[in-house]
Amino acid sequence: MQPHRTQPSDDNFYAPVSIADDVHWIGAFDPGLREFDIILKTANGTSYNAYCVRGSAGVAIIDTVKASCADVFFARLEQVAAYHEIRAIVLNHLEPDHTGALPELMRRAPQARLYLSYKAPVMLKALLKCGVDLDDLSFTTTDTGDTVSLGNRTLRFLHTPFLHWPDTQMTWFEEEKVLFSGDAFGCHFCDERLFDDRCTDFGHAFDYYFQHLMRPFRHHVLAALDLVEPLRPRLVAPAHGPVLRHQPERYLARYRTLAHTRLALGEEAKTLIIFYLSAYGNTARMAEAIRAGAERVPGVRVWSYDIQGCEVGAFVDLIESADGIVFGSPTINGDAVKPIWDLLSSLTVVDLRGKLGAAFGSYGWSGEAVPMIEDRLKRLRLRVPETGMRVKLIPTDEELRQCTAFGLKLAQHLVAPRDRPLWLDAMSGTLRSSPVSV
Numbered sequence: 001m002q003p004h005r006t007q008p009s010d011d012n013f014y015a016p017v018s019i020a021d022d023v024h025w026i027g028a029f030d031p032g033l034r035e036f037d038i039i040l041k042t043a044n045g046t047s048y049n050a051y052c053v054r055g056s057a058g059v060a061i062i063d064t065v066k067a068s069c070a071d072v073f074f075a076r077l078e079q080v081a082a083y084h085e086i087r088a089i090v091l092n093h094l095e096p097d098h099t100g101a102l103p104e105l106m107r108r109a110p111q112a113r114l115y116l117s118y119k120a121p122v123m124l125k126a127l128l129k130c131g132v133d134l135d136d137l138s139f140t141t142t143d144t145g146d147t148v149s150l151g152n153r154t155l156r157f158l159h160t161p162f163l164h165w166p167d168t169q170m171t172w173f174e175e176e177k178v179l180f181s182g183d184a185f186g187c188h189f190c191d192e193r194l195f196d197d198r199c200t201d202f203g204h205a206f207d208y209y210f211q212h213l214m215r216p217f218r219h220h221v222l223a224a225l226d227l228v229e230p231l232r233p234r235l236v237a238p239a240h241g242p243v244l245r246h247q248p249e250r251y252l253a254r255y256r257t258l259a260h261t262r263l264a265l266g267e268e269a270k271t272l273i274i275f276y277l278s279a280y281g282n283t284a285r286m287a288e289a290i291r292a293g294a295e296r297v298p299g300v301r302v303w304s305y306d307i308q309g310c311e312v313g314a315f316v317d318l319i320e321s322a323d324g325i326v327f328g329s330p331t332i333n334g335d336a337v338k339p340i341w342d343l344l345s346s347l348t349v350v351d352l353r354g355k356l357g358a359a360f361g362s363y364g365w366s367g368e369a370v371p372m373i374e375d376r377l378k379r380l381r382l383r384v385p386e387t388g389m390r391v392k393l394i395p396t397d398e399e400l401r402q403c404t405a406f407g408l409k410l411a412q413h414l415v416a417p418r419d420r421p422l423w424l425d426a427m428s429g430t431l432r433s434s435p436v437s438v
C-alpha cells in the first residue's frame with residue numbers, strides 16, 4: 001500500500017493547513033523515511049507535525065520538526081505568523097524529531113518563552129548544550145492545569161509522562177477543543193491529505209506504532225486517557241501521522257483497548273512460563289522437573305515451551321501477561337543459544353519490571369549461559385530471587401530433585417506473602433507456611 005504523496009514541485013507543497021479556527025499545521029512530510037530510531041520500520045514514511053495557534057495577544061508554536069526538515073517548517077510558519085508575534089513555544093516532547101528546528105526558531109523568535117513539562121529541563125539542557133546556557137533560557141515548566149494565555153485563546157497543559165519519554169506532555173486548546181497530543185495517538189504514516197478521513201487507511205500503522213512505542217508504558221497510557229477522555233476532544237493533533245478529526249474518540253478508545261493486557265488470565269492465578277531449548281535432552285529434563293515442582297504450588301499455573309524452531313515474536317504477549325519467566329539454555333561455545341537471546345531481545349516492547357525471572361541449563365565445561373541470562377534479566381528489571389540451576393551434562397536423580405525444588409521455590413515467590421514465606425518440608429515434600437511471628 002502506498003500512501004498519497006505530494007512532490008516538492010506541487011504548488012501547495014509549502015502551504016500550511018488550517019485544521020481548526022486559528023490553528024494551522026506547519027509540519028513536514030518525510031515520505032522517504034524507512035526506519036525510525038533504528039528500531040521502527042516506517043514503510044509509509046512519516047510526518048513531523050507542528051502547529052501554530054493564534055490568539056489576540058500572540059502566537060504559540062507547538063513542537064517543531066526534525067532538523068533536516070527545518071526549511072519546510074519555517075516556510076510554512078512564515079505564511080501564518082511573523083516571528084515577533086510568537087510569545088510561546090510549547091514543547092510537548094523533546095526528542096530530536098520534534099526539536100530539531102528549535103534552536104533556529106529560538107534564534108528567530110528570541111522573545112518567545114518555552115513551555116515544557118516539569119520533567120523536561122534536564123533534557124532541554126542536553127539538547128541545547130551546544131552554545132546555550134539554561135540560565136539564559138526563558139522557559140516555564142508545566143504541570144496538569146497550568147495554562148498560557150494568548151489573549152482570547154488559552155492553552156492548558158496535561159502532564160502525561162512516559163508517552164513515550166519521561167518529558168512528554170499534551171496541550172489542550174480549550175476554545176476549539178483541540179488536543180495536541182505529542183507522540184501519543186500518532187503513527188508513522190505519511191499522507192499529505194493530512195486528515196484521517198481523507199488519508200489511505202492507516203489503522204495498521206496506528207497499532208504498530210502503539211505496540212512499539214507506547215506498549216511498554218501501558219499504565220501511563222491509561223492514566224493519560226483518564227485525563228483526556230473527559231475533555232471529549234473535537235480534534236486530536238498528534239506529532240506524527242494524520243490529524244484525527246473523524247470521531248476522534250475512536251482513537252482514544254483504541255488506545256484503551258491496546259493498553260489493556262491482552263490475555264485475560266484470571267484475577268487469582270499467577271502464571272509462570274518456562275522457555276527452553278535442549279541440545280541433548282538434558283536441559284529439557286531439567287525443564288520438566290522445574291515445571292513439576294512449580295505445579296505443586298496452589299494458585300500458580302505453569303506453562304512450558306520448547307522454543308526450538310519457533311518464531312519467538314509469538315511469545316511476547318504471553319510474557320507480558322506472565323508473572324514469572326524462566327529461561328533454560330545449554331551452554332554452547334560459552335554462551336546461551338541464539339533463540340534465547342532472540343526472545344530476550346524481543347522484550348523491549350513490554351514492561352517487565354517486577355516480574356520474576358530465573359534461568360537454568362545443562363552444560364559441558366563452564367556453564368556461562370545461566371549467569372549470562374540472569375544478568376540480562378536483571379538489566380531488564382526483573383527480580384531474580386533464586387540463583388539459577390546449573391547441571392553438568394546429564395542430570396542425576398538428585399539434581400532433578402533439586403530442579404523440582406527450584407521450580408517449587410520460584411512458584412512460591414509468586415504467591416507467598418512477603419511477610420510470611422512458604423518453606424519446603426523435606427520430609428513430606430510439601431509446602432508449609434511459616435508461623436506468624438508474635
Ligand code: FEO
Pocket residue numbers: 093095096097098164165183239240
Ligand atoms: Fe516523535 Fe518520541 O518522538
